[in-house]
Every structure is written in structure tokens, then in C-alpha cells.
Amino acid sequence: MTSTLDPASPGRTTARTATGPVRRAGRWIDHWDPEDPDFWAGGGRTTARRNLRHSVGAEFLGFCVWAVWSVVVPQLPAAGFDLTLDEQFWLIAVPSLVGALLRVPYTFAVPLFGGRNWTVFSALLLLLPTLALAWVVGRPETPFVGLLAIAALAGFGGGNFASSMTNISFFFPEAEKGKALGLNAAGGNLGTGIVQLVIPSIIAIGAGIHLERAGLVFVPLALLAALGAWRGMDNLSTATSDHRSWTKAATHPHTWVISTLYIGTFGSFIGYSAAFPTLLRTQFPEVTTTIAFLGALLGAVSRPVGGAIADRLGGARVTIAAFAVMGLAAGSAILALHLHSFALFLASFLVLFTGSGIGNGATYRMIPAVFRAGAHDGDELAVARRGAAGCIGIAGAVGALGGFLVPRGFAMSATAHDSLVPAIGVFIAAYVVMATLTWAIYLRRGARLAGAGI
Known part of the structure; x- marks a missing residue:
């Protein structure tokens, strides 16, 4: 290791390895090139993982x-x-x-x-x-x-x-x-x-x-x-x-399509997670609410599973399947409310959480594939990556709104109808619309992106 003067601040020394990160005071790193194999092996990987x-x-x-x-x-x-x-x-x-x-x-x-x-x-x-x-x-x-x-x-x-x-x-x-x-x-x-x-x-x-x-x-x-x-x-x-990536993503129509889908997947996960303990207490007061953690846990651990499956089968197909599972599970939850069956209600929501987690991973996997479609050379791929990065940020923010919409949907349904069934019915309709939207834009024969592997 050698020490060199930091040109940006005379008198300050910078620790430099032959191929690794260049550091200065305040834990700042001035040289970072993870795409360089020598740099990555020479300290980059260790720093990134830490x-x-x-x-x-x-x-x-x-x-x-x-x-x-x-x-x-x-x-x-x-x-x-x-x-x-x-x-x-x-x-x-x-x-x-x-x-x-x-x-x-x-x-x-x-x-x-x-x-x-x-x-x-x-x-x-x-x-x-x-x-x-x-x-x-x-x-x-x-x-x-x-x-x-x-x-x-x-x-x-x-x-x-x-x-x-x-x-x-x-x-x-x-x-x-x-x-x-x-x-x-x-x-x-x-x-x-x-x-x-x-x-x-x-x-x-x-x-x-x-x-x-x-x-x-x-x-x-x-x-x-x-x-x-x-x-x-x-x-x-x-x-x-990179404000340009956000601008590019914000003007790209697929950003808003995917953001809508992400309300249905991540928004469902965070919304149901927030509401589930209260749902259990109000609908089944004889049951402890501590079991509510199972839903959020399943939703979290199934997210990487959804991404892995989407890598093999395509994000659009897995997203549609996730919405189908979520719709059926929500319908089962309605039946459970009619029967006042805690076991069926719990099982229905656990499947619903799992479907939302799988949908999270699959929808996120769609983003780089959508922006990469049609890119033919290195410059176009670089632009596509920047657009995908902006889309990830926008979709993450928009999708989180589901955490507000789901509990408020339950509240309005309970207040106006003294029942959760109307809210769940609206959620099922939303899953049908989102699944249809995914199919129509990314899988339907004749659609522009049908053969892009999305």
C-alpha cells in the first residue's frame, strides 16, 4: 500500500492499493469500479459485502x-x-x-x-x-x-x-x-x-x-x-x-404500468401486513393476534423465490400467476368470513401473503427486461439500465401506496357496510384487472413486447 497526496485537498493523504478502493478521511471512497475484475478482487467485493x-x-x-x-x-x-x-x-x-x-x-x-x-x-x-x-x-x-x-x-x-x-x-x-x-x-x-x-x-x-x-x-x-x-x-x-434516469423513467409509459402492478404485489404485502392483526382482532376476537406475524413472514421469504422463478419462466407469467393465486385466496377469505372459520381465514391470508411476495419478486424482475427490450448495443443498454434504475425508484414509491389503500379500503367497507367483504371484492377485481393488463401488454400474441422474454 502507498500513500499519495489527495489532489482535491492539499496536505491530505489517500490510502491506495494497486487495484482496490481509493479512500480518504470521513470513510469516503474516491475510486470505485466494481465492473473491473481486478478492482473487485482487490478489495472491492469485501468492501461491498461489508x-x-x-x-x-x-x-x-x-x-x-x-x-x-x-x-x-x-x-x-x-x-x-x-x-x-x-x-x-x-x-x-x-x-x-x-x-x-x-x-x-x-x-x-x-x-x-x-x-x-x-x-x-x-x-x-x-x-x-x-x-x-x-x-x-x-x-x-x-x-x-x-x-x-x-x-x-x-x-x-x-x-x-x-x-x-x-x-x-x-x-x-x-x-x-x-x-x-x-x-x-x-x-x-x-x-x-x-x-x-x-x-x-x-x-x-x-x-x-x-x-x-x-x-x-x-x-x-x-x-x-x-x-x-x-x-x-x-x-x-x-x-x-442521475436525474436523467428518473426523467426518462417518468416519461416511459411502462414505468406507470409496472408501478400499478407493484401496488397490487408489494402494496398488498405491506397493506395486509399492517391490517392483519386488526382484522384478526375484529373478526375473530377469540383468537390471539400474535399469529399475525406468519403472513408478513411468508410474504418476505417468498419474495426472492418469486424472483428466482421469474428468472426461469419470465416475470410477466409469474406476475399473472401471482395475481391469480391472490384473487382465489381473497375469494376464499370471503367464504371464511361467511362461515366464521378462523382456520380457513388464516389459511386464505397466508396464501394471499405468499402470492404477494412471489409477485413482488416477479414484478421487480420485469423492470430491467422491459427497459432492455429493443436495446441493441452498449450505448442503448447503458441508457436502458439508467431508465430501469429510475423505474425501480418510482415503482417502489408508488407501490408502497398500497400500504395506505388496503387498510383504508377495509375501514371504508367496515364503516359503510359493517363487513369486510366489499373491500375484499374490490381487491379481487383489482387483481383481475392487473393480471389482464400484464397479459395484454407483455404476453398477448401481437403485442409489441410479447417476444421480449418479459
């Missing part, structure tokens, strides 16, 4: 905070809060809405501030929603609008997904980027199921229900995530905001 590990941990925590109100809300009436069912669903839905809206600015924060710096900041930012939660659950006199504002703070956890995925995309070569982003996304999604598994036990330790622990438990974890990112992650000065 950043991925800490990124997964921070994103996992973000998803936990994003989903924590799904566990807290069913317990609020027992803690003295006088809330209607509609108000409860508002508290569940608003974090998803805020998280979806934050995904766009969070995407651009990484190139602006550095991936390491932003991960540290966004992890520490989780102290705000968690400490506010711990404070408000002990004050049942809090007006609903105040409670809603504090629930909205949990949306900070949802924004972490976008910045984490953006940051990791800069570290890996194209050949390994899909796997790395898949691991990063799956690690984050697992947080939704884990929080629904662990938090009910934590708040029930000892006599009574201690809802404040649902927030306090994340305080040391947020500090650890920030410390881990501070000590183990890096900033890439070569990571720049």
Missing part, C-alpha cells in the same frame, strides 16, 4: 419501526384509548402513506450526503417515532389528531428502503447487483413479520400490557444500527444523482 451487511441491518430496523403500529393499534382500546374502527385503520394506514412519500427524497439523499452518512442519520431519526410512541401510549387523553401525527412519524422507517436500495446499487457490479438488492430487500421486508412476532411478547412481560416497550425496545437498536453504519460503512464520492 456495506451490504450493515445496510440490511439498518433497513430491517426501518421496516420494524414502519410496521410497529400494526401491533400497537389492536392494543390501544385496552390501554384506555376510545377509538372507532375507522380511526384505528387510519393509524395503521398513515405510516405507509408517509413512508411511500418519503421514498423519493430518500433516494436522492444518498448521492447528496453519502451512503454511510445517510444511513447513520436515518437510523438515528428512528428515535423520533419510537420515543414519541413510548410517550403517547401512556396518555389515552391524547386527541386523535395528535395520535395520528405520532403514528405518521413511523413513516421514516419506510423511507429507509429507498435510500438503502439506492446505496447498495452503487456498490455492486451488474452481474451481482440483482442478488445483492434481493438480499437487501428481503432483509428489510422480514422486519415486518419479526416485529409482529416479537413485540407482542415484549409488551406482555410481567403483569399487564406495557405498550411503551413497543417504542423503547427500538432505542438501543437504532443506536446500534447507527454505530454499526458509522464504523462499518463507506461513502462513495462516485455515487451521483
Whole structure:
């Protein structure tokens, strides 16, 4: 290893290996070329994997905070809060809405501030929603609008997904980027199921229900995530905001087609995950809601499975199959409500979660294939990759809106009809429309992209 003067800052030395990253103070890396095999073998791979590990941990925590109100809300009436069912669903839905809206600015924060710096900041930012939660659950006199504002703070956890995925995309070569982003996304999604598994036990330790622990438990974890990112992650000065990719993606009609499909897949996953504990408590009060974690867990672990199957069979085919499975499972859930069969209701939703997870992976797999279609040379492929990157960011933000729409759909259905059946019927109709749209644009004989392997 040799030391050289940093031309950008006289007097500062830079550590340089023959083929590896070029570093400077503040954990900044000034030279990063993962497509160079020598660079990748000479320290690039080790650095990228270390950043991925800490990124997964921070994103996992973000998803936990994003989903924590799904566990807290069913317990609020027992803690003295006088809330209607509609108000409860508002508290569940608003974090998803805020998280979806934050995904766009969070995407651009990484190139602006550095991936390491932003991960540290966004992890520490989780102290705000968690400490506010711990404070408000002990004050049942809090007006609903105040409670809603504090629930909205949990949306900070949802924004972490976008910045984490953006940051990791800069570290890996194209050949390994899909796997790395898949691991990063799956690690984050697992947080939704884990929080629904662990938090009910934590708040029930000892006599009574201690809802404040649902927030306090994340305080040391947020500090650890920030410390881990501070000590183990890096900033890439070569990571720049590509506004052209977003502009290109935003003007590409397939971006909005795929974003619509992603509302049906990822939106269903995050929306059902948020609403499921409350659905169980209201429809089957004789059953503990702790079993709700199974749905979110299945949705998370099935996501990479969907991507792998889509690699073999094509993303469009697997997406259509996922919507078909989800529609049938939703129909089965309606039957379960008519029969008041908890076993059938649970089984139906577990299949629904699995279908949404598989659809997540398959729909994401479609994005690079759609933008690559018609590209013939290196320059066109480079443009296609930039467009696909922008589409991923837009689809991720739009798809997360499903986390707001699904709970609000249940709320409106229960309020207007005293039944969940109308809402589920609307969801089934949406899955039919989305499956038909996928077939018509990407598989129908005579469609322009029918033979593109999408």
C-alpha cells in the first residue's frame, strides 16, 4: 500500500492499493469500479459485502419501526384509548402513506450526503417515532389528531428502503447487483413479520400490557444500527444523482404500468401486513393476534423465490400467476368470513401473503427486461439500465401506496357496510384487472413486447 497526496485537498493523504478502493478521511471512497475484475478482487467485493451487511441491518430496523403500529393499534382500546374502527385503520394506514412519500427524497439523499452518512442519520431519526410512541401510549387523553401525527412519524422507517436500495446499487457490479438488492430487500421486508412476532411478547412481560416497550425496545437498536453504519460503512464520492434516469423513467409509459402492478404485489404485502392483526382482532376476537406475524413472514421469504422463478419462466407469467393465486385466496377469505372459520381465514391470508411476495419478486424482475427490450448495443443498454434504475425508484414509491389503500379500503367497507367483504371484492377485481393488463401488454400474441422474454 502507498500513500499519495489527495489532489482535491492539499496536505491530505489517500490510502491506495494497486487495484482496490481509493479512500480518504470521513470513510469516503474516491475510486470505485466494481465492473473491473481486478478492482473487485482487490478489495472491492469485501468492501461491498461489508456495506451490504450493515445496510440490511439498518433497513430491517426501518421496516420494524414502519410496521410497529400494526401491533400497537389492536392494543390501544385496552390501554384506555376510545377509538372507532375507522380511526384505528387510519393509524395503521398513515405510516405507509408517509413512508411511500418519503421514498423519493430518500433516494436522492444518498448521492447528496453519502451512503454511510445517510444511513447513520436515518437510523438515528428512528428515535423520533419510537420515543414519541413510548410517550403517547401512556396518555389515552391524547386527541386523535395528535395520535395520528405520532403514528405518521413511523413513516421514516419506510423511507429507509429507498435510500438503502439506492446505496447498495452503487456498490455492486451488474452481474451481482440483482442478488445483492434481493438480499437487501428481503432483509428489510422480514422486519415486518419479526416485529409482529416479537413485540407482542415484549409488551406482555410481567403483569399487564406495557405498550411503551413497543417504542423503547427500538432505542438501543437504532443506536446500534447507527454505530454499526458509522464504523462499518463507506461513502462513495462516485455515487451521483442521475436525474436523467428518473426523467426518462417518468416519461416511459411502462414505468406507470409496472408501478400499478407493484401496488397490487408489494402494496398488498405491506397493506395486509399492517391490517392483519386488526382484522384478526375484529373478526375473530377469540383468537390471539400474535399469529399475525406468519403472513408478513411468508410474504418476505417468498419474495426472492418469486424472483428466482421469474428468472426461469419470465416475470410477466409469474406476475399473472401471482395475481391469480391472490384473487382465489381473497375469494376464499370471503367464504371464511361467511362461515366464521378462523382456520380457513388464516389459511386464505397466508396464501394471499405468499402470492404477494412471489409477485413482488416477479414484478421487480420485469423492470430491467422491459427497459432492455429493443436495446441493441452498449450505448442503448447503458441508457436502458439508467431508465430501469429510475423505474425501480418510482415503482417502489408508488407501490408502497398500497400500504395506505388496503387498510383504508377495509375501514371504508367496515364503516359503510359493517363487513369486510366489499373491500375484499374490490381487491379481487383489482387483481383481475392487473393480471389482464400484464397479459395484454407483455404476453398477448401481437403485442409489441410479447417476444421480449418479459
